[in-house]
Amino acid sequence: xxxxxxxxxxxxxxxxxxxxxxxxxxxxxxxxxxxxxxxxxxxxxxxxxxxxxxxxxxxxxxxxxxxxxxxxxxxxxxxxxxxxxxxxxxxxxxxxxxxxxxxxxxxxxxxxxxxxxxxxxxxxxxxxxxxxxxxxxxxxxxxxxxxxxxxxxxxxxxxxxxxxxxxxxxxxxxxxxxxxxxxxxxxxxxxxxxxxxxxxxxxxxxxxxxxxxxxxxxxxxxxxxxxxxxxxxxxxxxxxxxxxxxxxxxxxxxxxxxxxxxxxxxxxxxxxxxxxxxxxxxxxxxxxxxxxxx
Amino acid sequence: xxxxxxxxxxxxxxxxxxxxxxxxxxxxxxxxxxxxxxxxxxxxxxxxxxxxxxxxxxxxxxxxxxxxxxxxxxxxxxxxxxxxxxxxxxxxxxxxxxxxxxxxxxxxxxxxxxxxxxxxxxxxxxxxxxxxxxxxxxxxxxxxxxxxxxxxxxxxxxxxxxxxxxxxxxxxxxxxxxxxxxxxxxxxxxxxxxxxxxxxxxxxxxxxxxxxxxxxxxxxxxxxxxxxxxxxxxxxxxxxxxxxxxxxxxxxxxxxxxxxxxxxxxxxxxxxxxxxxxxxxxxxxxxxxxxxxxxxxxxxxxxxxxxxxxxxxxxxxxxxxxxxxxxxxxxxxxxxxxxxxxxxxxxxxxxxxxxxxxxxxxxxxxxxxxxxxxxxxxxxxxxxxxxxxxxxxxxxxxxxxxxxxxxxxxxxxxxxxxxxxxxxxxxxxxxxxxxxxxxxxxxxxxxxxxxxxxxxxxxxxxxxxx
Numbered sequence: 001x002x003x004x005x006x007x008x009x010x011x012x013x014x015x016x017x018x019x020x021x022x023x024x025x026x027x028x029x030x031x032x033x034x035x036x037x038x039x040x041x042x043x044x045x046x047x048x049x050x051x052x053x054x055x056x057x058x059x060x061x062x063x064x065x066x067x068x069x070x071x072x073x074x075x076x077x078x079x080x081x082x083x084x085x086x087x088x089x090x091x092x093x094x095x096x097x098x099x100x101x102x103x104x105x106x107x108x109x110x111x112x113x114x115x116x117x118x119x120x121x122x123x124x125x126x127x128x129x130x131x132x133x134x135x136x137x138x139x140x141x142x143x144x145x146x147x148x149x150x151x152x153x154x155x156x157x158x159x160x161x162x163x164x165x166x167x168x169x170x171x172x173x174x175x176x177x178x179x180x181x182x183x184x185x186x187x188x189x190x191x192x193x194x195x196x197x198x199x200x201x202x203x204x205x206x207x208x209x210x211x212x213x214x215x216x217x218x219x220x221x222x223x224x225x226x227x228x229x230x231x232x233x234x235x236x237x238x239x240x241x242x243x244x245x246x247x248x249x250x251x252x253x254x255x256x257x258x259x260x261x262x263x264x265x266x267x268x269x270x271x272x273x274x275x276x277x278x279x280x281x282x283x284x285x286x287x288x289x290x291x292x293x294x
Numbered sequence: 295x296x297x298x299x300x301x302x303x304x305x306x307x308x309x310x311x312x313x314x315x316x317x318x319x320x321x322x323x324x325x326x327x328x329x330x331x332x333x334x335x336x337x338x339x340x341x342x343x344x345x346x347x348x349x350x351x352x353x354x355x356x357x358x359x360x361x362x363x364x365x366x367x368x369x370x371x372x373x374x375x376x377x378x379x380x381x382x383x384x385x386x387x388x389x390x391x392x393x394x395x396x397x398x399x400x401x402x403x404x405x406x407x408x409x410x411x412x413x414x415x416x417x418x419x420x421x422x423x424x425x426x427x428x429x430x431x432x433x434x435x436x437x438x439x440x441x442x443x444x445x446x447x448x449x450x451x452x453x454x455x456x457x458x459x460x461x462x463x464x465x466x467x468x469x470x471x472x473x474x475x476x477x478x479x480x481x482x483x484x485x486x487x488x489x490x491x492x493x494x495x496x497x498x499x500x501x502x503x504x505x506x507x508x509x510x511x512x513x514x515x516x517x518x519x520x521x522x523x524x525x526x527x528x529x530x531x532x533x534x535x536x537x538x539x540x541x542x543x544x545x546x547x548x549x550x551x552x553x554x555x556x557x558x559x560x561x562x563x564x565x566x567x568x569x570x571x572x573x574x575x576x577x578x579x580x581x582x583x584x585x586x587x588x589x590x591x592x593x594x595x596x597x598x599x600x601x602x603x604x605x606x607x608x609x610x611x612x613x614x615x616x617x618x619x620x621x622x623x624x625x626x627x628x629x630x631x632x633x634x635x636x637x638x639x640x641x642x643x644x645x646x647x648x649x650x651x652x653x654x655x656x657x658x659x660x661x662x663x664x665x666x667x668x669x670x671x672x673x674x675x676x677x678x679x680x681x682x683x684x685x686x687x688x689x690x691x692x693x694x695x696x697x698x699x700x701x702x703x704x705x706x707x708x709x710x711x712x713x714x715x716x717x718x719x720x721x722x723x724x725x726x727x728x729x730x731x732x733x734x735x736x737x738x739x740x741x742x743x744x745x746x747x748x749x750x751x752x753x754x755x756x757x758x759x760x
Contacts (some may be wrong), residue, residue, distance in 0.1 A: 063730075
C-alpha cells in the first residue's frame, strides 16, 4: 500500500467526522423535529398528533398566503430589478481605470454591515418627519410619506433596503468574473471595430452567464428565506404588509401564542418551496446558462 | 507501509479524544459547581435574616435574574432593584446575582416563552400575571409556588390583589406594583387653548377637536406594538360594555361582537378616521408615543400610571417637567355598568423558576423579603410613581408629594372599582387576534364590526376548548 490516499477506507476515515457532525447537528434535528409539524405542541403542554391540519391551517390563512406572495415579490425584485442593476454596475466598475478598488470596496461595504445596523440606519432614512428621504421629496413638493407605517409603502421600502444591502456582494462576484475574461477577446473585438456597448452585450455578458446564473440561484434562495431585515425594520407589519414566510413562522412559533408545531410546519413548507424553486431553476434556465447544453 | 496508515489513525484518535476530553471536563466542572452546594453554609439560613456568617467562607453561587428595567424611563425602578440585589447579596453568603436586562415585550413575548418551552428560564424573572402568562406557566409546572414563602415571611395577606398570579389557591408570582390607565395631558397646551379637563366624553372630543384645529395631535400614539392602542380600547370596553365585560369574555357571559363592545371599537375607529392619533402611528414604537407627548406635538396621551415618573425628571420631560396632569376616561353616554370604574392592574412583577436547589431557594426567599417590603413599596411610590401592590399605612401614603402621583391616587380613590386588562383574562390566542385586528382597524382595513366578529370567533373556539 504505497498510496494510502487511494484506499477508499482512508477517505471514509477522513470524512467520517464531518459526516457524523453533519448528521448529528443537521440531519437528525431536521428529521426529528419534522415530527412536531404534525402536532399542536406549544412548548409547554402535552401535545396531540393532528395530522396535516397545521399545513391546512397555513394555506387556509390569508396572512400566510400574502406572505408567500411577498416572498415571490422579493424573488421577482431581485431577479428582474437587482440583477440587471448588478450587471450594469459591475460593467461600469470594470470599465473604469481609476479608483476601481475604491468603488469595489464601497459597494461591498453594506454586505459586511450587520442587518440590524442597516435596519436602524434605513429607519432613519425613512423617518417621516426628519428623515432625509422625505426632506428630499419635500423639495419637490411631495407631502410626507409614512414609509414604514403605510401598508402600501412598507414593502417597497424594505425591498430597497434589502437590495442596497446585498447588491454590493453580487457586484463584486460578477466583477471578478468580468475581470477574468481574457483581454485578447476584447482586443480582437476592438480590431473588428466593435463598440463598447457591443462588446459588453455580446462578449462580456455571455461569458459571465455562468456566474450570473449562480447569482440568480442565490437570489432565489435568498428571497425564499429573507427574514432578518423584515424583523428589524417592520416585524412583518404594518398589518402584515411586509410579512414573509419566515417572519410569519417566527411570529407564529414564538410570540404571544407560541405554537411550535405550527411553526415547524411552516418551516417545512419554506424548505419545500425553496427546494422546488431552486431545482426547477437548475433544471431549466440554470443548466442552459452554465453552458454545455446549448 | 502500514506505518503511515497507523500514524494517520493514531493522530485522528488523539485529536478526537482531545476534543471529547474537552467536552467532558466542561461538564465535570459544571457538576462541581452546581452539585455540591456545601450544606454547612447554605441551608438553614431562613430568610437570610441573620447575615452574621462571614460571606468569604461560603462557596460562591450565582442566581440569574431577568429584569426589564432598561432605558432612561426605567432608571428609578432599576435603582430600587439594584438596592434589593445588593442587600440580598449581603445577606446570603456566597450569593451573586447575574442580572440580565431585556426589553419588556421581547422578554414577555419572545424570550421567556421560549425559555419556558425549553425548561430553562432564569431563576428569578420579570413576569406578567393572567391567563396568557403566569397561569399558563404555572399550569405547566414551570413556576415556583411562593405561597409557603410569603406565609413564612408574613406578607401573604399584605398584597392588595394577587388574583392574576393565583391558580387553585396557590400563588405563583408577586406583583411589584399596581397601575391604572388613563389620559395624561399637557397642562400648558390646555391652558393656551383654554381647554378644561374633560369630565364627559363630549368635552374630551371637543378638547381633541380644539387641539386638532390648532395643528396639534390630540392623542399621542405608537401602535407598532399593538398593545399600546389596546390600552385605550380596553378602557373603552370597560365604559361601553361595563366593567364586568373584561372578565366576561372568557366566561362566555359577554360577547366581543355584542353591540356594546363593538361600540367601543367603533369609537376608536371614529377617532382614527378623524385624525385624532399621531400620523403614521403604525410605524411608531411605544417610546415614540412618549416623545410625541413630551415634545408637545400631542396634547394628550393614554398610558399607564407607571409613566408618571418621567414627568418630574427634567432629563426626560424637559420643559414639560411638572406640567402634566392626569384624568380618567370620562363616562360615555349609554355606557353600561358603573361609569366611575377605572382600569386597575396588579399584573407585572416577579416569578421564580420551579427548578431551584436549596441555596437558590434561600436566595429567592431573601429576594422576596427585601423586594416586597413596606420600605421598597414606598420607595417605588415616592421615587418612581408606581402604585403599591401591597397595603401601606395612611401615614406612609401621606408622604407622597408628587402632584401627578397624588392625582392618580385620587382618581383611583374616587373610582367605584377597578377592571383589569383583557390581556390578562382572555387566552393568548384571543389576545393575539386582538393585536392583529386593532392594527387592521387603524390601517382602515377592517371596520369595528369586522374586528369584533373576528374576535368573537376566536374566543368561541377557545371557550369550546377549555
